[in-house]
Each structure stands twice: as C-alpha cells, then as structure tokens.
Amino acid sequence: MRFSEETRYPHPVLAQDTGDFTTGEFDMVFTLSEDIATGALSIQHETTLTEDGIRQLVETGRASVGCFVRCADTYHTELRTLAWPSGRTDFAAGVLLNRVSLRPIVWLNDELSAWDPGTIHPEFSPPVDLSRGDIIAIGEEHIISVGQAKLAPIESIFELDRSPDIPEGTLQVELERDRITILAGEKTHETIMLLREQKAGKPVVMNAVYLPAVMEVLDALQSGADQYEPYRWHAPFTARCDARGVDPKTDTSILESAQKLLDSPASGLEQLVAEADR
Structure with a gap:
C-alpha cells in the first residue's frame, strides 16, 4: 500500500476536506x-x-x-x-x-x-x-x-551585530547568514548589549528586540521557506516551531506565532513593574 497526499481515490475516504462521508471524524x-x-x-x-x-x-x-x-x-x-x-x-x-x-x-x-x-x-x-x-x-x-535542535535557546539562533548603515533606534534582520543577525546602529547596539547583561533588562530586550525579529523571520518563511534551508539557523528555528505547534507557512498571525516561540515574552514585563513598586 502506498500513500501520497496528492492521491485522489475513486472510493469514499473519511477526511477533513473530502466530504465523502456526511458525518464522522x-x-x-x-x-x-x-x-x-x-x-x-x-x-x-x-x-x-x-x-x-x-x-x-x-x-x-x-x-x-x-x-x-x-x-x-x-x-x-x-x-x-x-x-x-x-x-x-x-x-x-x-x-x-x-x-x-x-x-x-x-x-x-x-x-x-x-x-x-x-x-x-x-x-x-x-x-x-x-x-x-x-x-x-x-x-x-x-x-x-x-x-536536540528544538532545545536550542532562541538567543543562540540569533546574533546581534552593529552596522554604521543602520539608523540609530532602528533594527534590521539579516537572514542570509549562518545565524539570524539583528543589525543595529553603534549606540543602539551598545544599549542593547548593556540591557542584556542586566537582569531587569532582559525582558525589555526580549520584547523590543527579539519579538520583532522573530516576527520578521516568520514573515520571510511564509513566502519563501525553502530558500533559507541551507543556512545553519533554519534547522533549529524550524525545530522550535514544530515543538511549539507553529507552522510558518499556514499560521495567519505572525504576532501570535512569535509569542509562542518566545514563551509569551510580555509576561516577563511583570517583573519590571514588581521591582519598580518595591
């Protein structure tokens, strides 16, 4: 017996989209x-x-x-x-x-x-x-x-780099490298690196830097996933998507998918509020 998703059967088959049976799942x-x-x-x-x-x-x-x-x-x-x-x-x-x-x-x-x-x-x-x-x-x-690919920390799939060509206060994402590269201007890059080293700064970096970067990657994968397969970041990123139930090709909300991949990063902001109230 052979099976192919493209196969069309001359007999009734119970499936989500065939309509061959009037009821049943x-x-x-x-x-x-x-x-x-x-x-x-x-x-x-x-x-x-x-x-x-x-x-x-x-x-x-x-x-x-x-x-x-x-x-x-x-x-x-x-x-x-x-x-x-x-x-x-x-x-x-x-x-x-x-x-x-x-x-x-x-x-x-x-x-x-x-x-x-x-x-x-x-x-x-x-x-x-x-x-x-x-x-x-x-x-x-x-x-x-x-x-083990799905266990890679999201930060290990990305790298931060500085570029004099990027306006300060903005970010760009470069996908045609072994790691997904987030590019920032000199001063912006320095600020992000300082925040990463501070416990209270990590939630800010996750929401202000990694969340939009992951959304950018998901947007790129929706239209051309195959072209990025040769790059080293593709396998662990895809594995993380599979482990979190995210399908970049079919999911309609890249914001919702990005939050799944980052384990609801906005929840980390509660820590900042709690510390500010002390």
Whole structure:
C-alpha cells in the first residue's frame, strides 16, 4: 500500500476536506516521550473515530489503524500499525531526527463488498465495493520535532551585530547568514548589549528586540521557506516551531506565532513593574 497526499481515490475516504462521508471524524493526538541522551523515542497516541461504519470495521479487525511516518533527514518512511484506540509505539535511536511527519490512516485488511454504512455521500452511489489495502480514512498531518535542535535557546539562533548603515533606534534582520543577525546602529547596539547583561533588562530586550525579529523571520518563511534551508539557523528555528505547534507557512498571525516561540515574552514585563513598586 502506498500513500501520497496528492492521491485522489475513486472510493469514499473519511477526511477533513473530502466530504465523502456526511458525518464522522478521524484524527489522533500524539504525545512525544524522548530520551535526549540516546535518541530513543516513544510516541503515545489517542484515536478519535466517530464514523460508526469505519469504527466497526476497525473493532472487528477488518480494518487497521496506523500512521504513515516520514522523516526526510533520516530517509525513513513507513506505515506503522498502531494499537486501537490508544497505545504506544517505539522507535530506536537514530531512526527519526528533527522534523517528522505523522499522518493517521485507516486501511482495509479484507475485501469489502456492497458496503453501505449509511453515511457515504450519494455521489458514490452506495453500496460500494472496496479492495484489501484500500485507505478509508485519513487524519490531519501532525509535525513533531525529534532531537536536540528544538532545545536550542532562541538567543543562540540569533546574533546581534552593529552596522554604521543602520539608523540609530532602528533594527534590521539579516537572514542570509549562518545565524539570524539583528543589525543595529553603534549606540543602539551598545544599549542593547548593556540591557542584556542586566537582569531587569532582559525582558525589555526580549520584547523590543527579539519579538520583532522573530516576527520578521516568520514573515520571510511564509513566502519563501525553502530558500533559507541551507543556512545553519533554519534547522533549529524550524525545530522550535514544530515543538511549539507553529507552522510558518499556514499560521495567519505572525504576532501570535512569535509569542509562542518566545514563551509569551510580555509576561516577563511583570517583573519590571514588581521591582519598580518595591
């Protein structure tokens, strides 16, 4: 059995956008448990399947629930059968690394003749005949981040540099370097560096410097993520996005996404108010 997101099926498939079934939902929730030291990985899953006909096929063993796993960095691709309706699956160290795609799938173990659960769209003229191996339900793609890249502090992905060409009091972001570079004028750069060294100044730097810089990066990735893949900052930044549930290509609010990546930086400003009231 092969699976491709571009595949169009001649039979009804339960999925978010197909409309092949009049009712029903299929998806999974994944919880990652990772041994950073060894690279071994365990994934817990919880399945939601509310289409009664397909659910009955799974519960009677006539269909299987699994997950299509794809990792570009390790060239690993497989269809992994999963326990119903929940369970754990383990991956040895090195099998998966960095960005990993998980796509829940239900497929038939036997031929199915004259099947009509009562929820198939009329355009398929039910009952329908299905073959062994046919995919009958597809969940949404889930992206997880495996490995240490996602643990890199946001400051380590960026660097601050001075430039006489940048007007004082303003910032520019340079992406075509190994690290995302925030450029500032001489005096502005000096002020930022002094604030970074002060405990009370760190929240100011995070909100006034890093937050707009992260927004600039997200804006650039929305329109041309592939062009930045050769740069060293791209892998840890993308891993952090995956770990925080941020998708630069589809998320509409770059402000909301930037705040997720920086762990709600505005909350750090409370510290300044508290110290000022002492």
